[in-house]
Amino acid sequence: MEWALFEDDIEAILRLKRERNAVILAHNYQTPEIFHCVSDIVGDSLALAREAQTVEADVIVMAGVHFMAETAKLLNPNKTVLIPDMAAGCSLADSITAADVRALRAAHPGVPVVTYVNTSAAVKAESDLCCTSGNAKRIVESLGTDSVIMIPDEFLARNIGKETGVRMITWAGHCEVHERFTPGEIRRMRQEHPGVVVLAHPECPPEVVAEADFAGSTAHMSDFVASGKAEKVVLITECSMSDNLAVQHPKIEFIRPCNLCPHMKRITLPAIRHALETMTTEVTIEPHLADRARAAVERMLAI
Ligand code: 13P
Ligand code: SF4
Numbered sequence: 524m525e526w527a528l529f530e531d532d533i534e535a536i537l538r539l540k541r542e543r544n545a546v547i548l549a550h551n552y553q554t555p556e557i558f559h560c561v562s563d564i565v566g567d568s569l570a571l572a573r574e575a576q577t578v579e580a581d582v583i584v585m586a587g588v589h590f591m592a593e594t595a596k597l598l599n600p601n602k603t604v605l606i607p608d609m610a611a612g613c614s615l616a617d618s619i620t621a622a623d624v625r626a627l628r629a630a631h632p633g634v635p636v637v638t639y640v641n642t643s644a645a646v647k648a649e650s651d652l653c654c655t656s657g658n659a660k661r662i663v664e665s666l667g668t669d670s671v672i673m674i675p676d677e678f679l680a681r682n683i684g685k686e687t688g689v690r691m692i693t694w695a696g697h698c699e700v701h702e703r704f705t706p707g708e709i710r711r712m713r714q715e716h717p718g719v720v721v722l723a724h725p726e727c728p729p730e731v732v733a734e735a736d737f738a739g740s741t742a743h744m745s746d747f748v749a750s751g752k753a754e755k756v757v758l759i760t761e762c763s764m765s766d767n768l769a770v771q772h773p774k775i776e777f778i779r780p781c782n783l784c785p786h787m788k789r790i791t792l793p794a795i796r797h798a799l800e801t802m803t804t805e806v807t808i809e810p811h812l813a814d815r816a817r818a819a820v821e822r823m824l825a826i
Contacts, residue, residue, distance in 0.1 A: 529556045532792035536561045539799035545582035545605075547795065548575065548595060551741040552761040552787040553586045555770055561795065562586060565767075567742035568594075568640050569657040572820065575599060584798055585806075588786045590616045592806040593644050597817040604806045607794035611786045615641040615726075618696030619675035624649035627672050631692055636672045637662055638819065639679060641698075644808045646675075648815035652822040656725050657740035659683045665826050678702070682725045682732050700782045701726035704759050708780065709734040712757055716778050720753035724760040735759060748772055761787065 533556070540547065540561075548571050549562035558565055564574045568591060575583065575595040582603045585592035588611045596604040624646055628636060638650035639659075647653060654662040656679060663671055663683055671689050673680035675696030684691035704727050712719060722744045723735035732738045737747055744758055748768050755776040758765050762781035769777050798804070808816065 525556065529560065529792055532796050533560050535796050536792065536799060539796065543582050543799055543802070544580050545584055545799060546578055546580040547584045547586055548578075548591075550587035550591060550787065551745065551767060552763045552784055553767075553790060554763050554788075555766050556792055557586050557790065557795065558763070558767045559770060561792070567655065567657050567740045567745075569655040569740065570742055571595070572598065572640065572655070573824065576824070578602070582799075582802075584795060586790050586795060587611070588613050588616075588784075589806070590641050590643065593808060593816075594640060594820060596806045596808055597644065597647075597813060597820055600813065600817075603802070605798045605802065606804055606806055607791075607798040608789040609804045611789040613641050613786055614699040615639060615676050615696045616643055616646075619646055619694055621645040621649050623694070624674065627674065627692065627694070631670070631672055634670050634672050634692060635666050635668060636674070637666070638674055639676050640820070640823075642675060644812050644816040647819045648812045650819045652826070653819045654823055655740065657742055658823065658826070659725070660686050662823060662826055663687050663689050676726055678728050679725050681729045682727075682738065685729060698726040700761050700784045701731075701759075702728065703782050704728070704731045706730045706734045709757075709759065712778060712780065716755060716757070719755045719757050719778055722747055722756060722758050722760075727759055731759065748775060763787070 546563040548564045572594050575598045584605045592606040636650045640653050640655045672692045675694040677693045680691040680693035721735040722737045723732050757778040761784045765777045765779050
């Protein structure tokens, strides 16, 4: 039904991608017409960072938020990286500055700093290594220390601290999408939809994760749904995730209470078309930050 509305932009984007030798990387929270109709690579933050390393095109368009475009640029310094809307930020990335990280390090000498990929390049540059929700446990365990400074997502740090037994020194950053879910909401869903399997993102508060059957990154949730272990699921995360998976798994019933990420929703087909038509807006990183930030991302990818 929506095809007539999208067709013109989709045709134009597919043509512009060929003309510009461009690829579109899209996060799992992008709307279905972007995720299924114009993207070349889709996935969670970890997959997008990994795949960004293998891109052969001249131009990368990030259908996601600014920190994702910055990560793609770090890994592809010689390519043009475009973000269709510069204002597509992230409440986690906005919660912390490079000076905050330096102060934390000074207050806890010798404790390694693991920075969530949802941060600016300037914050990454102050860190020992990065992590995503898909590899946070493995990254923390790889350090072999009793304590870790894990920033800026307080809830992710507490959830990983619980899983690993490592003492977390963290920061009061929260994802504005996931912090709004409550344990009561999950209990109500179970009553209203008996047998529903609850999958929660680890950016949710620990008391929400405790009510879920499974916690994992958006890619882990996607894999769980694809495994066919559940006939009825609810994804405690951003809305578009269920819309995208429902297309791929028509036999699975999706219960869809969800919260929208206003930053992800800034990326639209017309915005992507405009980015490719005008080759804007280009993401750049100051050279004095880029090498140190890249090292933190590359250490993560190596693990
Ligand atoms: P992942 O896709 O890495 O799980 O991240 C979720 C998210 O909120 C990204 O902004
Ligand atoms: Fe940031 Fe949360 Fe939006 Fe992801 S969903 S971009 S973590 S605000």
